Amino acid sequence: MASSLFDLDGEVVAITGGAGFLGRTYAQAISEAGGIPVLLDINEPALEGAAQQIGGPVATYRCDITEPDDIRAAHRGLIERFDRIGALINNAANNPTVSPDAGMAYSGRLETMSLAQWQADIDVGLTGAFLCSQIFGAHMAAAGGGSIVNISSDLGVISPDQRLYRRENIPEPEQTVKPITYSAVKTGILGLTRYLATYWAKQNVRANAVCLGGVLNGQPETFLNAVAERIPLGRLARCEEYKGPIVFLCSRASSYMTGATLVIDGGRTIW
Template sequence: MKETVTLISGGAGRIGSAFCRSIVENDGKVVIGDISEERGMALQDELGSKNAYFVSLDTTDSNSIVESIKLAKSKYGKIDSAVHSAYPISKGWGAKFEDIRPENLKEDLFAQLGGAILFSQQIIDFFKSQGYGSLVHISSIQGVYSPKFEHYSGTNMVSPIEYAAIKSGIISITKYLSKYCGRDNIRINSISPGGIEDNQPRSFVSKYNESCNTKGMLDAKDLCGTLLFLLSEDSTFIHGQNIIVDDGWGL
């Protein structure tokens, strides 16, 4: 990642911050784009302001995306790659299928799917003017497979139907845009992670882990090798692909 600059939306989040740390550990520079100034600035301080630069970014607002790209370019002179890892959720997020409310649905579909399209639109416009670029979207196993509902029984966790729709939509956006601008020297791919361990109920974790081959629920760090590969020249001819990193959960 030496001499490279990567803009990460949701860069202060669980997965985004692991990506930022990994890129900096591998001698790259990151622009941490996030709505949380507090966590974004803390990560910038941790990684050092030479290697990491926090910008206030709201991926549901085109002006904010354009401004973040401008700030990133003026700080580092270029943006080689971008990762869309922002995860905006409404107050009603996580409702059961029977309880979904139209207003939450509109907000979440727009913020997550619309935001992915708006972020892609602006970063692709920038990559076109620069003459190259690589974009990685973050989908999920929930966008590829149907949920294992039996893992949720006895907990109050929900695997939302709109999450499945959004995440399969992210894979469609990846393929569409990869073809749409592949001739412009722009590569677009996605990663579909399995579940990241985050204090989920023990019964859920143990059932989930039984579906996997070795580790079970992952740590955000476990995704970083795949991200670095997709951002590097080692994947130059990989276009429009979705790489599942789930320890075999979906098999």
């Protein structure tokens, strides 16, 4: 049966940033496919809330993915409890929301970005994905295989269109922008994916990346209208629309796929 190819019966899937907006959606998808989502997140209260939303078995670990000791502790706990891990989703990243009305916590501008901000964004989005791949991936390689899914973005393929974030009557140096770190992290994730895919191919550890387009999440109408004009399908994604690709990449439905970049962006990057 083709549909059984997508079954994750009892497969343990670790999700970094699992308590966040999209992490919860992936966790729900894994659970609905019969798997056991394991949420790793630095935000402990959010972890509790996320776990309660999942109907089936779920595990949570408070874990800062920039700290190797934290990841090793979560990995040890997970293996003691479940014995093995079938898939890892490298999802956590600093995800600065920029919109003309909401602005953002820091301007993101290239000229004034501090080295500390650059380092913090790279640490979570890229170094964290490296460390989790190293620790969980090595275990999968030794145990006979697994799947690593790296979350990139349409901004891993194209440059941000900063005109989307412009606010009227504000001098140029004060305009907020999508920061350069986001492009660097999301492009770097694609290289990491290809490297992992060949490195552990013989051990049957597959690694693939998804480039996700923006998701509807209460953005102001003006922003939604402006971004819709740049997307052939004419809208942002609904978070449930990413459930299918995640289950596909974690399951044996994608058993002959590795090192690939799956672009799911309503067509944004083909325009």
